[in-house]
Amino acid sequence: MFRISAEKLNDLFDRIASKQTLYIPVDREDKAAEYKKYESGMTLSSALNTVRSAKDFFFPQTENLAEFRLSGKTIEVKDIRSEHEDFVIFGVRACDARSFGILDSVFLSEPVDTFYKNRRDHGTIVTMACTRPEETCFCTTFGINPTMPGGDVSVFPDGTGYSFLANTEKGKEFMAEISDMLEEGNPAQLAKVQENTRNILKRLPLANLKTDSFGGERLMKHFSSEKWAELSESCIGCGTCTFVCPTCQCYDIRDFDTGNGIKRFRCWDSCMYSDFTKMAHGNSRNSQLERFRQRFMHKLVYHPSNHEGEFGCVGCGRCLSKCPISMNIVKVMKALEDK
């Protein structure tokens, strides 16, 4: 394991950014963190996590799929895809790193989504171990270890510096590029930090949340639960939970007339919206109860049923802190779990 001292971190960023595009979480004026393209002098955010998840890097909120030229009765389809350039995301937390695997289950299954795969192939994920998990965190519920965050390279902060560990071939290549800037690590200091984090994790309010009651085999039981009415009663269908969620992957396809040809876009969509399933002859999910149920059934039952038990939640806690009516997946799980 190799290490760099905290004061040299920006030199490292400069080195990485000289080779490929680098994104790091930085603090906005309002103290909320967001990923920004690195420019010399930027400071790595000290926030636990970014407000928006990291899914944008592979599944952007809006992307151009194709373009069309219409002339008289003829249509010309333009494939506007080009090979994406290499980029590095630095500072991804364990929860968001796991979310990429969940997105992979959807987008990389046949037929492969080439727009997603193109970005995925060119992205190097450098994760950051958590040292101060917060009250809204429950990643351990889904078997995630925030002290071993995964990705291509794991970075472990120890208070005065950062240790690096390559996890994949891509990660080893990344390390080779920066090896001359790294010194020998300090395993004893790191072990102490990890031990401290583990102690915090044990004391978190959601530490005992369990997934045992969920999964594909409980489909009809949970769908038919009478609890949905009460749980969904206050939901205003704003869709904030789906937009901040690192694993929500539903999308819409829409055309835009630029005045000089038609552009077809893929945009994030939300199962919380009434027009999500609306069609000429009716709507299969007419009430907010049905739409609310869909979101949680998808994460806790349908996704695991279709993807070998993998849950569609990583416990990042964003929906807990952002829902305007304080409804969230934790309350749903507690209400539905076997008593």
Added chain:
Amino acid sequence: MNNDTLIPLVGVVTDVRQDTPDVKTFRVNALEGGKVFEHKPGQCAMLSIPGVGEAMFSITSSPTNKEYMEFSIKKCGCLTNWLHAMDVGQQITIRGPYGNYFPVETELKGKDLLFIAGGIGLAPLRSVINYVRDNRANYGEVQIVYGSRSKDDLVDYQEIIDEWMADPNIQVNLTIDNPQEGWDGHVGFVPNYVKELAPSTNKTVLVCGPPIMIKFTLAGLKELGFTETQVYTTMELRMKCGVGKCGRCNIGNKYVCKDGPVFRFDELDALPDEY
């Protein structure tokens, strides 16, 4: 870079037939002639006019038709209004084929078949009916029960009279909802007509139509002694991608675009009633 299913191909409309006051059947060819792609009976395709919209339609022609594909489309929304305004020569975008298909080569092979359709619900079944007619030796008895609001609303009426009813190996039973001048056939709703006809319970049933018709037809079939495992239907929900990723056409954990649109009723029974 590999092809991406979301990037469509271009087809051209080579014939337009006004089937009923609100249904037109469009013949679609590849720009260089022939079909844009091959399909199986019951599969669907995404048709689009860029700038207007894109939607899923069942391919009503049989795969045994080697020259072109056909789509019977009811005028009921923004895109379908636009499609109904098309003339021959208009190009459209097309991608597919999507979804599973009626198991014509496996479970249905050698069986006596009963097709039950209502209104535009004939469109997906016509693909299977003509496939079966072209591979007649592989199937037993074939009976078609088809009904519509009126005589004028029977889709493919000319083909039904000229070909299906003229075929001695097929029994065709037509019905319309209300009496009408110039109609001396059966009058009444499809589910009741099926009960009156009391088809043999040896038959395997393929049913498609408005949800209410399907519901009562299934109840009637059960009264006659049919079981859910004998009855197939094809579903329709809102779709965007066609490949089980955009997240909206699911019934429980099944995506209609990918795992359907064809379901056997015992499969549907195991899923939430959310369609």
